[in-house]
Amino acid sequence: MKYVDEFRDQKLARQLAGAIAAEANPGRQYRLMEFCGGHTHAIFRYGVQHLMPPNLRFIHGPGCPVCVLPMARIDQAMAMALEHEVRLCTYGDLMRVPASGRRSLLKAKAEGADIRMVYSTQDVLRIARESPDRQVVFFAIGFETTTPPTAVAIKTARAEGMTNLSFFCNHVLTPSALRTILATAGPDGVQLDGILGPSHVSTLIGSRPYAFVPEEFQTPVVIAGFEPLDVMQATLMLVRQLNEERCEVENQYRRAVTEEGNLKAQALMAEVFKTREQFEWRGLGFLPRSALALADTYADLDAEQRFPVDIGEPKEVKGCECPAILRGVKQPTDCKLFGTLCTPENPMGSCMVSSEGACAAYWSYGRHRAPAPQAQAL
Amino acid sequence: MTQNRRFPVRLDLKQGTVDMSHGSGGRAMAQLITELFHRYLDNALLAQGNDQALFSPPPGRLVMSTDGHVISPLFFPGGNIGSLAVHGTLNDVAMAGARPLYLAAAFILEEGFPLADLARIVESMADTANQCGVPVVTGDTKVVERGKGDGVFITTTGVGVVPEGIHISGDLAQPGDAVLVSGQIGDHGVAILSKRENLGFETEILSDSAALHELVADMVAAVPEIHCLRDPTRGGVATTLNELAHQSGVGMQIREEAIPVRPEVMAACELLGLDPLYVANEGKLIAICPGDSAERLLAVMRAHPKGKDAAIIGEVVEDGLNFIQMETRFGGSRVVDWLAGEQLPRIC
Numbered sequence: 001m002k003y004v005d006e007f008r009d010q011k012l013a014r015q016l017a018g019a020i021a022a023e024a025n026p027g028r029q030y031r032l033m034e035f036c037g038g039h040t041h042a043i044f045r046y047g048v049q050h051l052m053p054p055n056l057r058f059i060h061g062p063g064c065p066v067c068v069l070p071m072a073r074i075d076q077a078m079a080m081a082l083e084h085e086v087r088l089c090t091y092g093d094l095m096r097v098p099a100s101g102r103r104s105l106l107k108a109k110a111e112g113a114d115i116r117m118v119y120s121t122q123d124v125l126r127i128a129r130e131s132p133d134r135q136v137v138f139f140a141i142g143f144e145t146t147t148p149p150t151a152v153a154i155k156t157a158r159a160e161g162m163t164n165l166s167f168f169c170n171h172v173l174t175p176s177a178l179r180t181i182l183a184t185a186g187p188d189g190v191q192l193d194g195i196l197g198p199s200h201v202s203t204l205i206g207s208r209p210y211a212f213v214p215e216e217f218q219t220p221v222v223i224a225g226f227e228p229l230d231v232m233q234a235t236l237m238l239v240r241q242l243n244e245e246r247c248e249v250e251n252q253y254r255r256a257v258t259e260e261g262n263l264k265a266q267a268l269m270a271e272v273f274k275t276r277e278q279f280e281w282r283g284l285g286f287l288p289r290s291a292l293a294l295a296d297t298y299a300d301l302d303a304e305q306r307f308p309v310d311i312g313e314p315k316e317v318k319g320c321e322c323p324a325i326l327r328g329v330k331q332p333t334d335c336k337l338f339g340t341l342c343t344p345e346n347p348m349g350s351c352m353v354s355s356e357g358a359c360a361a362y363w364s365y366g367r368h369r370a371p372a373p374q375a376q377a378l
Numbered sequence: 379m380t381q382n383r384r385f386p387v388r389l390d391l392k393q394g395t396v397d398m399s400h401g402s403g404g405r406a407m408a409q410l411i412t413e414l415f416h417r418y419l420d421n422a423l424l425a426q427g428n429d430q431a432l433f434s435p436p437p438g439r440l441v442m443s444t445d446g447h448v449i450s451p452l453f454f455p456g457g458n459i460g461s462l463a464v465h466g467t468l469n470d471v472a473m474a475g476a477r478p479l480y481l482a483a484a485f486i487l488e489e490g491f492p493l494a495d496l497a498r499i500v501e502s503m504a505d506t507a508n509q510c511g512v513p514v515v516t517g518d519t520k521v522v523e524r525g526k527g528d529g530v531f532i533t534t535t536g537v538g539v540v541p542e543g544i545h546i547s548g549d550l551a552q553p554g555d556a557v558l559v560s561g562q563i564g565d566h567g568v569a570i571l572s573k574r575e576n577l578g579f580e581t582e583i584l585s586d587s588a589a590l591h592e593l594v595a596d597m598v599a600a601v602p603e604i605h606c607l608r609d610p611t612r613g614g615v616a617t618t619l620n621e622l623a624h625q626s627g628v629g630m631q632i633r634e635e636a637i638p639v640r641p642e643v644m645a646a647c648e649l650l651g652l653d654p655l656y657v658a659n660e661g662k663l664i665a666i667c668p669g670d671s672a673e674r675l676l677a678v679m680r681a682h683p684k685g686k687d688a689a690i691i692g693e694v695v696e697d698g699l700n701f702i703q704m705e706t707r708f709g710g711s712r713v714v715d716w717l718a719g720e721q722l723p724r725i726c
Contacts, residue, residue: 047710
């Protein structure tokens with residue numbers, strides 16, 4: 001397939017693997033966190049870890065929107081659907097995320113809640129137009145990448161004067177989470193030597209927001225695309241920065257990411273949303289200025305205001321290590337529930353749900369795998 | 379002579395809809411059966427008009443299989459629920475190496491379903507059964523209230539006979555065996571997905587829905603030592619390979635590069651974040667045979683129109699964990715697991 005196969009070329013992969021193996025200093029560790037679930041997925045799906053030397057390890061970051069959504073938000077959405085009898089529209093991944101009491105949106109649907117799976121915000125607008133007598137709520141979720149489509153849907157709802165559509169906003173912001181990970185890293189937390197920076201998120205926000213990573217945390221960043229060759233090239237760039245004791249933001253994904261990002265999308269986001277003072281992230285706690293809510297001028301379209309619900313304290317599953325896994329402190333295989341009580345068929349924790357979640361990726365593509373053999377230098 | 383006709387007013391196959399009386403056992407049901415089902419599915423055994431079909435089986439071991447069809451949409455590029463209900467069950471029968479003999483069909487209709495659509499479905503079912511040479515010899519119809527079904531559900535049951543000397547079963551794969559696939563994978567799932575109302579997605583990809591019993595007949599005649607046959611429907615090739623590995627207590631090593639996938643299907647999967655290994659097929663099969671028979675089997679498959687793109691995709695290995703390991707096109711290696719949850723809702 002044109003424009004895709006080029007980024008999955010086996011010969012180039014071998015050359016890159018050879019270069020990484022040749023340049024990686026056997027006397028040191030390279031602990032690189034890939035922030036995004038998209039990277040985690042590519043690393044597992046294409047067997048990238050397998051091509052790396054043994055002293056280079058990928059640590060999976062929290063960049064999977066489904067994984068970092070706290071249980072309380074799912075409980076809240078479920079209560080909107082059940083108590084206010086709204087038609088709740090959501091992306092497919094969210095359906096199976098565990099809520100309190102081992103429930104989920106999928107189970108609520110089976111109990112009679114009106115929950116619709118959508119592929120895009122266009123589906124949501126269509127559903128709302130087709131059912132003017134029914135209150136429709138969009139469960140909006142995602143990092144910066146999925147935020148502009150929600151903004152467009154909000155503006156469309158306003159322009160068309162829709163009174164039956166509102167938005168349950170759960171959009172979160174990458175830089176705040178990255179700062180938290182780095183601030184808690186160190187001997188007691190996760191040990192990180194470098195960061196593979198977000199791919200699609202960076203097309204929106206640009207490379208500039210990562211400047212604090214080398215400046216404040218003396219950690220190099222390479223923004224990387226989601227194709228396996230992107231990941232490998234960015235890894236080589238990180239190895240070189242570390243070997244040369246450089247520490248800066250580099251951009252491997254230059255075909256899509258600029259320094260300032262997509263200014264039009266940023267303006268749209270600034271118009272429709274405001275930054276929340278704080279927001280809860282699963283595994284990371286309440287992070288300041290880390291999520292978006294509808295701007296005051298659009299507050300009438302805010303589902304949280306239109307359909308207030310009272311949910312109790314969320315009940316986390318005992319023994320679930322998702323919080324530590326999301327901080328990179330533990331690996332999926334460190335969790336007692338992994339592969340025993342918690343599997344993709346019956347997820348107990350959010351990291352087992354999405355294909356971008358570290359646990360699901362481990363389970364699907366690499367479980368019980370013996371340590372990766374040393375890549376052959378060519 | 380209108381007064382002599384059993385049903386003075388003909389069934390309105392243009393504007394009419396299914397109502398509760400069509401399942402009540404009364405005159406309306408009899409009319410639906412006569413003017414719609416018997417009209418299209420016409421054959422001597424059905425014409426007996428009994429609640430069962432009476433026949434003498436040919437010598438040999440009999441196989442029997444049943445399959446419920448609940449697809450959405452009912453009509454898709456390359457087929458519809460009627461043709462699929464025939465192909466699906468014929469293929470399940472054929473995967474024992476059998477020659478299919480007869481089919482039975484049960485319809486669950488939803489009140490309000492257009493008779494015109496039902497006629498299209500039954501006509502297509504009849505055409506498909508005729509082309510395959512396997513008649514629908516008995517059937518049943520029920521009607522459920524509006525909102526309690528999804529248009530039409532069809533369950534088909536098939537019987538067939540296995541030739542002497544053929545022993546095909548999912549638990550017979552052995553280390554050293556070769557794994558073959560009969561053609562490009564993923565066409566059906568992507569064709570269905572392209573017609574989902576909420577995906578504004580246009581494509582020329584047709585479902586591969588097809589009956590495989592003639593291909594199977596050629597295969598077992600030429601290579602009677604085939605160990606396993608299975609059609610990778612729901613859950614796709616990945617799930618079928620896992621089932622077979624588990625049943626046989628073995629592992630498999632496959633090569634991504636060897637697995638045939640159309641570029642259009644690959645592109646659609648790429649766009650939707652799907653893996654073609656998990657996408658449903660309705661006219662493909664997986665065959666496992668002794669390694670030294672593989673090239674012979676491949677040649678026989680490629681000589682048949684329904685196997686012309688067949689390929690050897692890997693081999694059976696010893697593995698107590700029954701894993702399917704795949705060498706990726708990228709040069710890495712990964713485990714190909716069972717499908718978790720569902721990749722697409724209700725595809726067959």
